[in-house]
Amino acid sequence: MTRRTMHRPLRPRAGGDGWGEAGRANGTEFSGAARPTSPNPLPPERRRGLNTTILAFLLLTAAAPTPEQLQDAERAKAAEIAAQQQALATAATAAEQARQLALARVDAAARLRVAEEALARASAGIADLAQRRDAAEARLQARAAELAPMLPVIERLSLYPAETLLAVPMPPEDAVRGVLVLGGIARTLETEAAALRAQQDEVAGLRADISAALPGLAQAQAEQAQLAQALDAEIARAQAVRGTAEDEATAYARRAMADAARADSLRAALARLEAERRAAEARARDEAAAADKRKAEAEAAAARARQAALAKPAGPEFSGKMTAPVAGSVARPYGAATEAGPASGMSYQAPSKARVVSPCGGRVVFAGPFRSFGLLAIVDCGGGYHFVLSGLDRLDAQVGQPVQPGEPLGVMPAWDPSASGAARPALYVELRKDGVAVNPAPFLRSRS
DSSP states (O other), X not given: OOOOOOOOOOOOBTTTTBSHHHHHHHTOXXXXXXXXXXXXXXXXXXXXHHHHHHHHHHHHHHHOOOHHHHHHHHHHHHHHHHHHXXXXXXXXXXXXXXXXXXXXXXXXXXHHHHHHHHHHHHHHHHHHHHHHHHHHHHHHHHHHHHHGGGHHHHHHHHHOHHHHHHTSOOOHHHHHHHHHHHHHHHHHHHHHHHHHHHHHHHHHHHHHHHHHHHHHHHHHHHHHHHHHHHHHHHHHHHHHHHHHOOOHHHHHHHHHHHHHTTOSSHHHHHHHHHHHHHHHHHHHHHHHHHHHHTTOHHHHHHHXXXXXXXXXXXXXXXXXXXXXXXXSEEEEOTTOEETTEEOSSEEXXXXXXXXXXXXXXXEEEEEEEOGGGOEEEEEEXXXXXXXXXXXXXXXXXXXXXXXXXXXXXXXXXXXXXXSTXXXXXXXXEEEEETTEEEOOGGGBOSOO
């Protein structure tokens, strides 16, 4: 008879490690609450590898897209591409509209320039007459001052010639000599009086000539004002468009201008502007490369457009002959002797409120006050060339703005050519190549 042996079920020991005692009874020790499943468990390295494989399989199985999800993804990708294309088309349309507006301003400024040239001629004629009038009046006043002490004697002699001679006790020979002297004085005074009358007539004639020329000046001023009003409307329209679409390039230009305004010289200011331009160009190039990696076509195209604009300013290649910056004539050429040495630029005598235009196509990199220059505009023409213009009364261009050749930048001060001693407005123009002043005359037309 076989005796059957009953075994007690294993139970966790209170306060122990659960299955530790049972494990030790079988020669194997376990920890935690894990129940032994095999007397020979896998090594930790193989167990981790197996777990990773299982997890990857589960993820792949769970992430497998359905046909509907594939269609949604394709539609989303198509919508993204369409949005990018639309953004590119919108940017191209905006750029073309800006170009057309700029060309409209150039045309308006050209029409205004014709009127300003007529105004310049009328103003120059009146200014010459006024200068001659002032000189004649000065001579008349000097002659009157010379004759003033003699006027009482002249008046008494003309009224009482005999009595005047008899009133002075003198020998007969001295009296005769006095008569002869008085005769000479009378003849001299008569000549002086005739010259005085001629000078008075000259002054009166010059004043009449000025009065006759004033209606022509007024007509030229009225025509200038009418065309200037139309041009100001175009400028205001462009400023409104730029105000709602200020881009990163404009923001960079404002930062660069603020830094350049702290420079202690014009050359240092141009160096700072160029350094900031190169840095902004490098940033745009890096942004375009990063956007290409992300397949963001619109962002990459915008970055490349900024890079191109910074690398080569808008407008044609720098070459002559270019538009003269203002109506009028050259008052002082490049290299003329000044108190500070040879002039680094040239000066134009401009008519009242004449419009100042950009000689070249490019980008406005500075527009504001700068040290003793007053209101200053700097246009980057590309190729290391910068036009510097100062002496303006008002600036219409904004920093960062691309400009076409002949596009308005600002307005000269008002001037009355018929006023005595009125200072005629002068526009100072410098051309810099890599920061060094060069003669701008070979590049500019003296008149438009």
